[in-house]
Amino acid sequence: MSVRGIVAGVRVWIAGALVAALLVAVLAGTGARASIGNARDRLIETVESWRAPSFAVPAGWPKPVYDFSGNPVTRAGFALGRRLFYDPQLSRDGSTSCASCHQQFAAFAHYDHPVSHGIRNQNGTRNAPGLFNLAWQPALMWDGSVHHLEVQPLAPISNPVEMDESIEHVVAKLSADDTYKKDFAAAFGSPGIDSQRLLKAMTQFVGTMVSAGSRYDRYTRGEPDALTATERDGLALFRARCASCHAEPLLTDFSYRNNGLDAAPRDRGRETVTAKEGDFARFRVPSLRNVALTPPYMHDGRYDTLEQVVDHYADTVQPSPTLDPQLAGGVTLDAAQRAALVAFLKSLSDERFVHDRRYAEARR
Amino acid sequence: MHALSFPVRLAAAGSLAMAAVLLAGCGGGGSAPAAPAPVLELDQVWAGKPFALNEAVTTPAGEEFTATRLRYYLSGFRLRRADGTWFEPKTDAQSSEGYVLVDAAEPASAKFALPAAPVGEYSGLEFRVGVDDPRNNAGAQTGALDPAKGMFWTWTTGYIHFKLEGRSPASPEPEQRVTLHVGGDGLSRTVYLLFATKPLKVAEGLQPTIHVVVDVASFFGGEVPLKLADTHTVMDGPHAVPLADRYVGLFRVDHLHHEPAAARP
Numbered sequence: 001m002s003v004r005g006i007v008a009g010v011r012v013w014i015a016g017a018l019v020a021a022l023l024v025a026v027l028a029g030t031g032a033r034a035s036i037g038n039a040r041d042r043l044i045e046t047v048e049s050w051r052a053p054s055f056a057v058p059a060g061w062p063k064p065v066y067d068f069s070g071n072p073v074t075r076a077g078f079a080l081g082r083r084l085f086y087d088p089q090l091s092r093d094g095s096t097s098c099a100s101c102h103q104q105f106a107a108f109a110h111y112d113h114p115v116s117h118g119i120r121n122q123n124g125t126r127n128a129p130g131l132f133n134l135a136w137q138p139a140l141m142w143d144g145s146v147h148h149l150e151v152q153p154l155a156p157i158s159n160p161v162e163m164d165e166s167i168e169h170v171v172a173k174l175s176a177d178d179t180y181k182k183d184f185a186a187a188f189g190s191p192g193i194d195s196q197r198l199l200k201a202m203t204q205f206v207g208t209m210v211s212a213g214s215r216y217d218r219y220t221r222g223e224p225d226a227l228t229a230t231e232r233d234g235l236a237l238f239r240a241r242c243a244s245c246h247a248e249p250l251l252t253d254f255s256y257r258n259n260g261l262d263a264a265p266r267d268r269g270r271e272t273v274t275a276k277e278g279d280f281a282r283f284r285v286p287s288l289r290n291v292a293l294t295p296p297y298m299h300d301g302r303y304d305t306l307e308q309v310v311d312h313y314a315d316t317v318q319p320s321p322t323l324d325p326q327l328a329g330g331v332t333l334d335a336a337q338r339a340a341l342v343a344f345l346k347s348l349s350d351e352r353f354v355h356d357r358r359y360a361e362a363r364r
Numbered sequence: 365m366h367a368l369s370f371p372v373r374l375a376a377a378g379s380l381a382m383a384a385v386l387l388a389g390c391g392g393g394g395s396a397p398a399a400p401a402p403v404l405e406l407d408q409v410w411a412g413k414p415f416a417l418n419e420a421v422t423t424p425a426g427e428e429f430t431a432t433r434l435r436y437y438l439s440g441f442r443l444r445r446a447d448g449t450w451f452e453p454k455t456d457a458q459s460s461e462g463y464v465l466v467d468a469a470e471p472a473s474a475k476f477a478l479p480a481a482p483v484g485e486y487s488g489l490e491f492r493v494g495v496d497d498p499r500n501n502a503g504a505q506t507g508a509l510d511p512a513k514g515m516f517w518t519w520t521t522g523y524i525h526f527k528l529e530g531r532s533p534a535s536p537e538p539e540q541r542v543t544l545h546v547g548g549d550g551l552s553r554t555v556y557l558l559f560a561t562k563p564l565k566v567a568e569g570l571q572p573t574i575h576v577v578v579d580v581a582s583f584f585g586g587e588v589p590l591k592l593a594d595t596h597t598v599m600d601g602p603h604a605v606p607l608a609d610r611y612v613g614l615f616r617v618d619h620l621h622h623e624p625a626a627a628r629p
Binding site: 200 | 519521
């Protein structure tokens with residue numbers, strides 16, 4: 001057994017012993033049943049927090065785009081990022097946090113909301129995407145308008161229909177809060193709250209959200225039984241018909257394409273960023289990881305189910321000048337193939353990621 | 365980078381005296397510079413008269429315009445030596461040093477020290493209006509580059525290099541608003557100003573100041589004057605190219621000034 005193994009073993013043992021000791025204390029002390037659940041939650045929280053947050057590249061994955069060497073992940077920096085992610089103070093009226101539209105159970109997408117739903121009950125124009133594996137994403141947003149992970153939070157914070165706040169004012173609000181003063185000092189080694197520290201801490205939180213634990217991943221790492229026969233058929237179809245854009249292992253090639261949703265698209269998509277005609281109605285190819293957890297689908301959230309999505313590619317691709325040539329005429333898929341494809345897409349859910357308590361709201 | 369390039373330049377110059385000057389200026393890194401850093405003083409004018417926010421003027425296209433905000437970044441300062449080589453200060457990717465945000469609402473922002481330069485004579489100054497592409501894409505920054513300064517686009521990544529806002533009866537926008545924001549990759553512009561009449565001297569005990577006139581009217585002028593009736597709202601990179609090409613003409617050297625430096629502690 002390696003030294004690391006021994007240390008880990010001892011840690012687990014200590015954790016177990018503490019859990020037992022604390023449970024005994026709780027049971028002996030109050031006897032109240034309600035508090036047992038509460039104490040158990042707090043214990044789980046404590047034990048989970050010992051798993052230090054870190055950033056690791058899964059085996060066989062490419063080099064990430066975001067370089068953590070300029071923003072080393074620390075326990076305190078990560079904890080601060082986590083606090084900020086769940087803090088509605090980042091919005092103008094204290095109503096809306098990042099987590100309002102990025103829910104962990106939905107792989108940090110906005111479950112059941114076609115477009116993001118922000119402050120004062122306003123709707124945005126695009127579907128809030130899941131958040132995971134962002135360190136590999138060269139640009140963010142459906143149109144790739146944000147080029148760097150660190151500055152990404154500035155967009156929803158200042159968008160009038162999302163959080164409608166200015167970063168300047170957020171920094172002022174946090175600077176007036178003694179607990180934040182303490183958290184920032186702990187995260188960066190000296191007192192001071194500014195936008196750079198805020199953004200770097202948030203990046204430590206969202207940038208370390210790595211999702212590579214689906215059954216599909218276990219299958220590709222040499223566990224043939226991780227996928228059923230139907231799912232394996234679906235994977236073969238996926239590789240033949242879908243993976244030219246949804247490239248493995250991240251299940252996106254990070255390009256921008258028009259997938260034929262409309263003959264006369266209303267949202268100009270990437271053209272708003274590049275001002276190039278050829279980018280009209282092109283949107284970022286999203287990763288399909290956790291896709292079964294992130295309905296609805298497409299940049300405008302028009303489809304509620306994976307079946308509808310697959311049917312779109314097979315039956316309803318609309319021609320338009322910027323339609324991706326690979327989709328012209330649609331993708332030929334019979335009923336059995338569609339079912340296999342959907343079965344495969346459902347194997348892409350990473351249950352461990354969506355239940356990782358380090359990414360849930362902290363109890364304070 | 366400089367450690368490598370300087371010997372090459374020295375060989376070309378073939379001057380030992382020059383070498384001593386250069387090494388004194390560049391060597392050590394941590395040591396205090398031998399001479400006071402040149403100061404750049406910007407005199408913002410409108411066609412020869414002092415430029416002021418909230419005062420109506422007439423543009424070269426004959427339109428009335430009242431500026432309410434004028435802010436721009438200057439960066440990438442380097443000085444040209446008499447022999448044609450450049451003194452280029454070291455930059456630190458982690459620091460916003462060398463990036464200056466000039467704000468017409470804050471007169472103090474129009475006068476600032478340039479990076480300390482080695483003792484010698486210089487024939488010109490080059491700088492960038494705006495923020496360079498690498499820094500534009502480098503993530504969260506501090507100081508002059510703090511996004512809280514209001515010069516960073518949030519709906520798309522990138523610094524606003526140059527921001528001119530105001531009102532004009534020519535604008536069809538609500539409240540006659542004029543919003544000219546030039547920003548994003550590829551839209552900073554480099555300006556070279558030649559010290560035509562005499563060189564800039566950097567020496568111990570001497571405080572050199574470069575007085576530069578920034579004629580805001582020239583932004584609206586040129587061969588094809590800017591018409592606010594047509595161009596009143598520009599807030600994205602691709603449509604700002606014609607505007608970016610205008611701000612280069614804003615700057616001209618008025619005069620250089622050398623005076624005894626205050627005794628340094």
